[in-house]
Amino acid sequence: MDNPNIVVIGATGTVGTIFLDLLEKRNFPIGNIKVCASPKSVGKKIRFNGLDLLVEEVTDDIFDDADFAFVSASTEVSRNIVPIAANRGSIVIDDSSAFRMQKNVPLVIPEVNANDLKNHENIVAIPNCSTTQMVMALYPLHVKNPIKRVVADTYQSVSGTGGNAMKELEQQTDQINNGLTTSPDVYPHEIGYNVIPHIEGFLEDGYTKEERKMVEETQKIMHADNLAVSATCVRVPVFVSHSESLHIEFSQSMEVDTVKELLSNFPGVSVIDNPEQNLYPLARNSAGSDEVYVGRIRKDISTPNGIAMWVVSDNLRKGAATNAIQIAEEILAQNLLHT
Amino acid sequence: MDNPNIVVIGATGTVGTIFLDLLEKRNFPIGNIKVCASPKSVGKKIRFNGLDLLVEEVTDDIFDDADFAFVSASTEVSRNIVPIAANRGSIVIDDSSAFRMQKNVPLVIPEVNANDLKNHENIVAIPNCSTTQMVMALYPLHVKNPIKRVVADTYQSVSGTGGNAMKELEQQTDQINNGLTTSPDVYPHEIGYNVIPHIEGFLEDGYTKEERKMVEETQKIMHADNLAVSATCVRVPVFVSHSESLHIEFSQSMEVDTVKELLSNFPGVSVIDNPEQNLYPLARNSAGSDEVYVGRIRKDISTPNGIAMWVVSDNLRKGAATNAIQIAEEILAQNLLHT
Numbered sequence: 001m002d003n004p005n006i007v008v009i010g011a012t013g014t015v016g017t018i019f020l021d022l023l024e025k026r027n028f029p030i031g032n033i034k035v036c037a038s039p040k041s042v043g044k045k046i047r048f049n050g051l052d053l054l055v056e057e058v059t060d061d062i063f064d065d066a067d068f069a070f071v072s073a074s075t076e077v078s079r080n081i082v083p084i085a086a087n088r089g090s091i092v093i094d095d096s097s098a099f100r101m102q103k104n105v106p107l108v109i110p111e112v113n114a115n116d117l118k119n120h121e122n123i124v125a126i127p128n129c130s131t132t133q134m135v136m137a138l139y140p141l142h143v144k145n146p147i148k149r150v151v152a153d154t155y156q157s158v159s160g161t162g163g164n165a166m167k168e169l170e171q172q173t174d175q176i177n178n179g180l181t182t183s184p185d186v187y188p189h190e191i192g193y194n195v196i197p198h199i200e201g202f203l204e205d206g207y208t209k210e211e212r213k214m215v216e217e218t219q220k221i222m223h224a225d226n227l228a229v230s231a232t233c234v235r236v237p238v239f240v241s242h243s244e245s246l247h248i249e250f251s252q253s254m255e256v257d258t259v260k261e262l263l264s265n266f267p268g269v270s271v272i273d274n275p276e277q278n279l280y281p282l283a284r285n286s287a288g289s290d291e292v293y294v295g296r297i298r299k300d301i302s303t304p305n306g307i308a309m310w311v312v313s314d315n316l317r318k319g320a321a322t323n324a325i326q327i328a329e330e331i332l333a334q335n336l337l338h339t
Numbered sequence: 340m341d342n343p344n345i346v347v348i349g350a351t352g353t354v355g356t357i358f359l360d361l362l363e364k365r366n367f368p369i370g371n372i373k374v375c376a377s378p379k380s381v382g383k384k385i386r387f388n389g390l391d392l393l394v395e396e397v398t399d400d401i402f403d404d405a406d407f408a409f410v411s412a413s414t415e416v417s418r419n420i421v422p423i424a425a426n427r428g429s430i431v432i433d434d435s436s437a438f439r440m441q442k443n444v445p446l447v448i449p450e451v452n453a454n455d456l457k458n459h460e461n462i463v464a465i466p467n468c469s470t471t472q473m474v475m476a477l478y479p480l481h482v483k484n485p486i487k488r489v490v491a492d493t494y495q496s497v498s499g500t501g502g503n504a505m506k507e508l509e510q511q512t513d514q515i516n517n518g519l520t521t522s523p524d525v526y527p528h529e530i531g532y533n534v535i536p537h538i539e540g541f542l543e544d545g546y547t548k549e550e551r552k553m554v555e556e557t558q559k560i561m562h563a564d565n566l567a568v569s570a571t572c573v574r575v576p577v578f579v580s581h582s583e584s585l586h587i588e589f590s591q592s593m594e595v596d597t598v599k600e601l602l603s604n605f606p607g608v609s610v611i612d613n614p615e616q617n618l619y620p621l622a623r624n625s626a627g628s629d630e631v632y633v634g635r636i637r638k639d640i641s642t643p644n645g646i647a648m649w650v651v652s653d654n655l656r657k658g659a660a661t662n663a664i665q666i667a668e669e670i671l672a673q674n675l676l677h678t
Contacts, residue, residue, distance in 0.1 A: 149641050150641070151586045151641065155534045155573065155575070169532075170516055173512045174513075174516055177509055177512065177513055177516075188617040189617070189621055189623075189624075193508075193576060193577050193622075194622050194623040195494045195575055195621075195622055196621065197582070197584070197634075197635050197649045198614075198619060202614035202615065205640070206595070206614065206636070207637060228640070228641035228642065229640075230641035230645070232584040232635065232647060232649065236534055236576075237532060237575075237576050238532050238533060238576075243573075245492040245536070245571040247490045247569060247586075256545070275541035275545065276541065278527040278528070278537065282533060282534075282535065283532075283533050284528075284532065285528075295536075296571065297545070298544060299544065300490075300569045301544070301546070301554070301567070301568075301569055302489070302567035302568055302569035303488065303569070306569070308569060308571060310536045
């Protein structure tokens with residue numbers, strides 16, 4: 001087979017930039033590559049593998065000879081573009097929430113449910129960043145001792161919103177440090193020196209869409225329809241990496257050492273858990289890494305079969321770009337590319 | 340009865356400063372007042388009720404004619420000073436953790452367990468800040484529908500550590516904004532643009548002392564030894580006000596509207612809960628207020644009798660100074676001052 005041709009949509013965004021970097025670093029096999037972005041970026045050049053790639057407009061025809069289309073754009077853009085790309089024969093790996101819950105769209109974390117890729121109909125969705133790192137920490141435990149319930153509270157970085165949010169955070173802290181007033185734009189409230197319990201829109205039951213994703217996506221990826229999840233998703237003034245406090249209830253009692261062993265042996269997960277040395281996962285230390293870090297592993301003393309833990313991962317990497325490229329690698333490895 | 344004489348220990352600290360301000364604003368009856376602090380502050384002057392108070396050294400004799408001693412210092416200082424003051428006849432209202440769990444020391448939130456003051460033996464402890472705001476939100480619900488279990492994850496501001504931590508946060512964000520390296524001092528890791536799942540020292544079971552306090556203090560204040568609590572306490576880059584995500588399991592099913600009504604009617608609690616208008620409690624908006632704010636009230640969809648909510652309060656006010664002065668006011672109202 002020839003090396004696959006690739007189109008990257010959203011190539012100049014926070015995730016797209018990292019994605020291109022990973023394509024290089026992981027030596028992903030590439031025939032030709034085209035990079036697209038929103039009209040304001042069209043005509044710019046992106047350095048890639050020693051070449052200058054010209055940022056192009058997205059057109060229907062651009063997918064015609066593409067084997068893979070990686071889409072990291074808004075949900076609205078994905079809703080328009082993804083079906084077109086899929087119809088023209090590309091396998092679309094989509095980072096938006098637009099198709100994740102569709103029955104004929106595999107929602108995949110390769111370490112967890114690579115088998116689901118077999119049923120793809122040219123669209124594969126990658127999970128929401130807050131879901132991915134949670135499932136990476138839950139799944140290796142769940143196969144040993146089925147999980148009944150998870151309570152998750154998140155501490156999510158602003159890069160999940162995009163580059164504008166990162167600029168807004170820096171600007172607001174600077175303004176506050178200098179005694180100036182701020183004027184929130186990207187978020188409905190100040191994010192500088194604040195925490196906001198509101199990510200994505202609110203639903204009728206009082207949960208946000210982000211919180212709902214952590215329930216539904218987790219159940220779909222783990223094939224565990226009865227797994228109960230309740231989440232509170234909170235934006236914190238951190239640039240990169242999401243942190244999560246998880247309280248897990250298992251079917252049977254679970255020893256802390258067993259949890260550590262299972263997590264340590266799972267690909268893509270690293271245990272950092274030495275409180276005596278003040279060692280536990282930290283957002284700032286995790287930025288730029290592909291790993292999901294787990295620490296503060298202890299019995300949940302409020303319930304018989306409970307475990308509490310702290311999970312941190314770079315939301316732009318395993319939460320987005322890394323997971324996307326891993327899916328493509330898995331599709332090649334499973335020989336699922338119909339060309 | 341003459342107005343009570345007062346000694347304030349830790350008068351120049353973050354809590355002491357607010358405490359003196361509240362003494363003025365609430366027109367607390369005062370005979371004479373003495374203010375003490377650590378040696379480096381001795382000799383300074385503090386403006387109070389139009390007078391300049393001279394900061395004195397703490398001596399045993401200073402308590403001889405004091406009716407109330409308010410202590411907001413380190414646990415070590417409290418351990419030394421509090422018994423001396425109590426022996427000399429002062430009623431000590433202590434903000435440290437040194438005496439909270441002693442059987443003969445009432446641990447009091449006046450709205451919740453003012454009756455416990457009747458048994459005081461000259462020492463009254465005020466709860467840890469993260470406990471107080473949680474119990475203020477739990478108690479009015481618990482009396483209606485006994486709570487069986489609470490999972491609490493916190494987002495705690497740096498002012499809980501003190502003024503040095505507030506300076507460190509501002510300095511680090513400034514350094515990071517300017518591309519400089521930071522050197523953590525107050526905390527074991529960078530707090531600028533980071534979250535740290537570590538408040539107070541670690542215990543053998545993997546929990547921190549702060550997390551343990553939220554269990555034991557809650558049980559003591561609410562006279563609910565069987566109430567199961569599990570907490571993860573996390574420091575966030577916020578100056579003032581702690582936020583908490585609570586997941587509560589009741590004995591019976593509980594409607595969201597009932598929760599809102601019970602909380603709205605409880606003194607010291609305000610409900611801010613209008614997601615459609617992006618209204619929910621926020622740390623930055625709550626700083627400087629005596630209230631405990633509750634919002635994001637919804638069914639916990641992961642358990643039959645569950646409610647999830649978001650609780651925010653100024654840790655220096657209701658979490659410390661306000662609660663202390665309310666205790667003194669209650670002691671006067673109940674005529675429990677033995678002079």
